[in-house]
Amino acid sequence: MSGMNIIYFYNEEWEKEYVGGKLASENITFLRGSVQDYPDFRSDDAEALAVFVNSRVGKEELDRFRALTFIAARSTGYDNIDLAEAEARGIKVSNVPTYGENTVAELAFALLLMVSRKMYDSYKQIEQDGNFSKSDLTGFDLKGKTIGVVGTGHIGVHSIKIAKGFEMNVIAYDPFAKPELAAELGFEYSSFDDLLARSDIITIHVPYLPATHHMINMGNVGRIKKGCVLVNTARGPIVETDALVHGLKDGTFLGAGLDVLEEENYMGDETALLFQEHPNADSLKTVLANHYLIDHPRVIITPHNAFNTREAITRILDTSIDNLLAYSQGSPKNLVAKK
Numbered sequence: 001m002s003g004m005n006i007i008y009f010y011n012e013e014w015e016k017e018y019v020g021g022k023l024a025s026e027n028i029t030f031l032r033g034s035v036q037d038y039p040d041f042r043s044d045d046a047e048a049l050a051v052f053v054n055s056r057v058g059k060e061e062l063d064r065f066r067a068l069t070f071i072a073a074r075s076t077g078y079d080n081i082d083l084a085e086a087e088a089r090g091i092k093v094s095n096v097p098t099y100g101e102n103t104v105a106e107l108a109f110a111l112l113l114m115v116s117r118k119m120y121d122s123y124k125q126i127e128q129d130g131n132f133s134k135s136d137l138t139g140f141d142l143k144g145k146t147i148g149v150v151g152t153g154h155i156g157v158h159s160i161k162i163a164k165g166f167e168m169n170v171i172a173y174d175p176f177a178k179p180e181l182a183a184e185l186g187f188e189y190s191s192f193d194d195l196l197a198r199s200d201i202i203t204i205h206v207p208y209l210p211a212t213h214h215m216i217n218m219g220n221v222g223r224i225k226k227g228c229v230l231v232n233t234a235r236g237p238i239v240e241t242d243a244l245v246h247g248l249k250d251g252t253f254l255g256a257g258l259d260v261l262e263e264e265n266y267m268g269d270e271t272a273l274l275f276q277e278h279p280n281a282d283s284l285k286t287v288l289a290n291h292y293l294i295d296h297p298r299v300i301i302t303p304h305n306a307f308n309t310r311e312a313i314t315r316i317l318d319t320s321i322d323n324l325l326a327y328s329q330g331s332p333k334n335l336v337a338k339k
């Protein structure tokens with residue numbers, strides 16, 4: 001049989017049908033779930049893996065696929081893949097550079113409005129008690145507030161456009177500033193410290209890299225403006241969980257909207273951490289702190305769902321299919337390299 005041997009870890013049944021139809025020229029084995037859901041699965045002839053962010057692909061996983069030459073990450077962020085290890089083995093990795101700048105930015109503002117207008121509390125008191133009192137439901141306007149956008153890439157820029165629609169004052173931090181864009185959209189670049197000190201709302205849109213690990217941390221949380229709302233739709237470990245908990249307790253953060261958490265992969269199956277050969281005390285502590293956040297009345301958490309619209313998923317699948325076909329035909333597309 002010709003075509004490339006692909007192991008495709010999928011999420012939804014309709015996705016399997018859709019991808020199977022468009023990749024009929026290739027030899028695909030579909031497995032529902034993540035690489036971690038199949039700890040004993042090995043293949044000596046798989047040339048490509050297609051994975052979503054719920055699969056971690058590091059040394060141990062790569063050892064199970066000895067003939068691998070390509071990984072198609074069905075996401076923009078690819079911090080779930082050990083790129084150094086892949087590069088050392090000559091394995092190429094592609095991602096989906098854009099598919100949902102509006103999709104993720106829309107969820108960032110949904111999270112912000114949940115906090116600013118106490119949407120969950122409003123809904124809950126009517127649903128649970130039939131209570132139409134407004135006494136504890138006073139929120140705050142977005143108009144006139146300063147929003148600090150961390151990262152002015154695809155999603156950050158779309159968030160800026162939405163913020164301008166709310167007539168907010170926008171400041172941004174990005175080591176690769178785009179002054180023409182700032183002039184065009186009417187926002188101002190600042191230093192990261194200045195952004196922390198001035199923002200009523202901080203929204204994070206940077207990739208997870210060594211340089212962005214714990215960008216908000218115990219060392220700088222004290223410099224954040226009191227009463228700030230933090231929105232994180234990027235990646236959990238960009239915010240040190242201890243700093244978030246500390247900031248909520250001392251009033252630095254009025255609230256938070258989080259689509260991502262540190263150690264979120266363990267939240268559905270915490271016992272997996274306990275049964276690891278080398279239990280990681282920091283991870284366990286973070287998982288416990290996540291429960292504090294989940295229970296906190298002014299913290300809204302969604303399950304890494306910012307990408308999840310019909311339109312965005314179709315765009316993700318189409319680009320991933322294109323990446324797989326391009327690689328199979330000898331002209332790879334959307335390759336990523338270690339930064």
Ligand code: NAD
Nearest residue numbers: 077151152153154155156174176205206207233234306307
């Ligand atoms: P992008 O590459 O277009 O933009 C990232 C921006 O961050 C760039 O402008 C870059 O210069 C900037 N940047 C890099 N290092 C920085 C640093 N140290 N400080 C400040 N800025 C820095 O990416 P994007 O499409 O806007 O996506 C951003 C991130 O959002 C992705 O990497 C991904 O992790 C996350 N994301 C999450 C979801 C979700 O479902 N929650 C969906 C898509 C993307």
